[in-house]
Amino acid sequence: MILLLSAKDDESVKLVVPELVERGAEFLWWDPGGYPADSAISSRLTGGSWRHVLRIDGREYDCSQFTAIWNRHPTHPHAPESVADDNHRKYVEKIATILLLGWEHTVESRWLPARTMDIIRTQNKLVNLGVAAALGFTTPDTLITNDDEDLIPFWAEAGGELIAKEVEFVEFRIDGEDHAHYTTPVSRRRLTDRHRLALSPAILQPYVKKAIELRITVVGDQVFSAEIHSQGSRATRYDYRHYEQTFSTYAVHRLPDDVERRCLELVASLGLHYGCIDMIVTPEGEYVYLEINPAGQWGWIETMTGLPIAASIAEWLIAAESHR
Template sequence: MSTDVLVLTQPGDTHADAVTRRLVASGASVTTFDPAEFPSAATLSLHLSPAGAIRRTLLRGRDRVDLDRVDAVWFRRPQDPRPHDEITDPEVREYVEQECEAFAGALWDDLDALAVPGTRADIRLAGRKQTQLRLAGRLGFELPPTLLTTDPDEFLDFWDAHEGRVVTKPLQRSWLIRGDESYARMAESATTVDVASAESMRLCPLIVQAYVPKRVELRVTVVGTRVFAAEIHSQDSNHTRLDWRCYDPSTTRHGVHALPGDVMRRCVLLVAELGLRYGAIDLILTPDGRYVFLEVNPSGQWLWIEDATGLPISEAIADLLRSGADRHLPNPVSGALS
């Protein structure tokens, strides 16, 4: 059975490219679309008959896509709709952006298709750090002692309780773009400078966690019910000791990791309970063998893990998207035939 897949992402997404190549090679029909092309370079239309029959189309140049044929929609890294450049008034642009998002967003949400990693609503909810941590703890994961606050006194009490061995990190976004300049904020050790300037915490919330000693860090990629665990030997370098995202891929060792069965089951359950079919989970394996949960990213990257370890993550995602063609097939009933 042929599968029609809609991939919503921005240009230059090599992760999406790796999956779409596999989909096309297997005979699937793939449309890759950046929602920022709408409405300036593409049109969307929705028709409703008096009886409620619906017809939805995407037109980009001469290419017309029947959106009602889509079996799976992959919300990979879509951008927001972008108004025509000829609309220069800031307030009018904001109005048009909101109208376009209201139309396009509802259209994507209402497609009768398998949503990967999940619906847009589930992706937004799953991205909330406090939601992730609370659910992970309920499922039996060990968590670092954690504080989310804008209260300087709470921060100072936490600092004292953990004798200054604490790490701070952003709540939602690890980057800021101002004009032509960009800034990145990863996990960082809190210092006496942070203590001295604790009053500034009133301006913006922050995550503060007790430092957890590491043997290795783990990136666990869950695709449906399949689990791919990789070790990141972040402790080999001072650059990556606190946050492996500061790593040098040429020097940081990676390897396949065999997760204990109970940890693997928790990873699958965590992703499923968040309403997702894909999730990239970060764990710490401590020197004494404990698995500590840090976070899950509904749109986390995986290609560098695949390249370093050979884990077939791209093929697993392609398999998941292809399964959208079977979403309406009846489930076999055990014992129905005898």
């Protein structure tokens, strides 16, 4: 049986489920956010190994029978509604989170892309930028700092063509509305606000001119590369995530063999089986690595280009049967 760990409204899982059904695969879609409110886990150490039983809706699942686990986008554990006190709820949910991390670590299966702690480690920019550079990718000169005295010299080194982005793309709420910081050019005027770095470290890089951007999705040993033509609008010039489907156009891209090989090496070196890599192709034709997201979105890429990513994910999950 295949275990799908994700929220019930996850559109990416909804794309893969029909592929699994078509192939006759048996699967369970469970959101760990329902733990411990409406699900239970019992773990017993016996004979030198853990035996885990997952109970949902009156049914029991022997976790050793999960041949593959897709750790997609699970939500955080939620305490039952009967726990009214906020501090008590936080306690219950913290303990549940700790238990789930241990459960993941001790459930023997093939994980896509990886267990949660490995996802957290590998999506960290300090980690994956360093690994990519060591593998031979061209990477921008990068400074990550919260010391505002570093900013002006680095800005000058970049000839005033500097961009800033967050260490992690994190959404936040102000007055009930969702916000996020996108990649932003650092103008001379913005240097006067450099004291704000003290509160939140930023990634600083010289601006790399773009002919096109690439979204490269790696599933196992398959590589799917899509061109994002983002430079036709000021809204997407610095970050295509601004109105990505409104102002950008898409096409399938053929990677040079050496770049494709490095993409596979990067995913493997990070201990992953899946990852979404963002790159730039400069006007001179140079391929520049930006980052990898081990839990990145791909549904809109399949919709825009027809690349069979959902089918590839389903095949990877089903192929796990032969690895038991």
